[in-house]
Amino acid sequence: MTDITDKAEAKLDRPLGQKNDPRAARPSRASKAKQSLTSPGATIAAVIIAVIWTIPTFGLLVSSFRTPEEIRTNGWWNMFVSPSFTLENYADVLTTQGASSANLGSYFVNSIIIAVPAALFPIILATMAAYAFAWIKFKGSGAIFVLIFALQIVPLQMALIPLLQIFSSVLGISGTFPAVWIAHTIFGLPLTIFLMHNFISEIPGEVIEAARVDGANHTQIFFRIIIPLSLPALASIGIFQFLWVWNDLLVALVFSGGTADVAPLTQRLAELVGNFGRNQERLPAAAFISLVIPLIVFFSLQRYFVRGLLAGSTKG
């Protein structure tokens, strides 16, 4: 399969899925021109913004390692005066069982069970549909594609009530994992189809034409050419969809039924924060448990994340 990738990339004169960066080719001149623009004042301003943007998260992280008593009675900055460290809060919110405990272990599992299929389903369906729109000529192809693009503007809120009615009275799956998977899949499709189409339509026609001449049909082309070539795009868009699902609260509230059996972390966190006074020593640790997966994904795969973002926003 690699030779097809090579051919396609040679044709594009850059790795698939990467944009042309006009400056990348001439870094030396770019940096020279730039030097005149960066002043010490600008750098100081940038550092101030960066600090302001980081402090809230940093403060919460520090708080999560303080004892419940300390969290209740004074601010996290006292940590620097009288340092202390405990994992008590994490142990409490993760493993303590019982009606009034945070019980985040179960919700963490639920978040994974929800997010993995809800990221995979839409990108696979979207890749199939995007291939059809990009490379199979049929009547109305353009019109249907525009319609799908337009569906992005329908706020989720418009679909919640009727979809919940379908799930509860027609399918009888309301408050189960499949209901949440299907809801996320549907809501994710318009954007993922649009993004995958942008990418797949960029694959050079000769590659696909050559395969057709060799007698390959659409399914064969899809598995032998489209999927291997689309892997970088699939990764970017998959990460995006995964984070979206992981961080979602609205869909979870409506379709998960709200119990520890199905509901994700975000839902439990919203409940805990709803009774801030009683839960404040638990909340820093609880919040960080929900943040850890997105932050790992973000820092380890930032390149893909940014690429997905750019693909979604700067392309027509």
Place this chain on the structure above:
Amino acid sequence: MRGLAPFWSDLFEKFGLMLLGLAVFAAVIGIILFLADRAPKKGRDFWQLLAFVAPALILLAIGLIYPAVRTTLLAFYDRTGNEFVGLDNFVWMFTQPDILLTLGNTLVWVALVPTLSTIIGLAYAIFIDKSKGEKVLKSLVFMPMAISFVGAGIIWRFMYEFREVGFAEQIGLLNQIIVWFGGQPQQFLVNSPWNTFFLIVVMVWIQTGFAMVLLSAAIKGVPVEIIEAARLDGANAWQQFRNVTLPGIRGTLVVVITTISIATLKVFDIVRSMTGGNFDTSVVANEMYTQAFNRNEFGYGSALAVILFLMVLPIVVYNVRVMRKQKEIR
């Protein structure tokens, strides 16, 4: 650490369900594509086309198109969905002081969030462009994008936390700073109308990173030659920005502002998790949820959803028109 046995059995059951779900999905898609592959030569293209687009289209029709149409209809019915009430739900909306306030708040949000996020994001992108440690500085401001709105809500609840003076030490950083400077601590999330502004800060905190990353990429796309030429002509930094960079990134600016505007109109989680819409902070998306799912007022909820759609619509139309124009220019 007691009683973890039920947790483990629960865990296996759930992962089993997930694997089953993935297997069923793979099997369905596999069978569809297999049948398409083996379709009779005559009309094979048609069957294959159907196999590729039908699953997505059917889901969209059932899960988005039908519900959107139905919600629009429900907006003209009473809470049971049985009796047609004409425009009553909309009349209710525009005569209730609470709901009018909600609509007003939403307008304040959509005016402030895109403006502030874009200005700060753009300034930051320019400040750090080609500077040392650009990547790290970028990550720091971009990071809130990866955090859930609920998580952000918790982070800022602690920033805003209020303690009565003399009763206890402040645990919220902002009030502590006020106290350090000798001021009176504030109930940031309770005192209307400023509490809406403090909720908006949270959204700006999240969206600035998005604006910054996109605008930073756009700035790097402005040809160096033009900037250099402007510099040789004696343009100062501000003039270079105003006359060269800004026109060069106009398209991205429009995308950034419209995208943030749409996200802002739909904002739900922040309000839900920080004030629950109390203390005059509700917005349309939150009110829609409250009416429909907490009070079972499906008519009111649907009407609010329709209003939300009508607010989003002009922004998207504008966005599409700008993109079209740019394509023509190219």
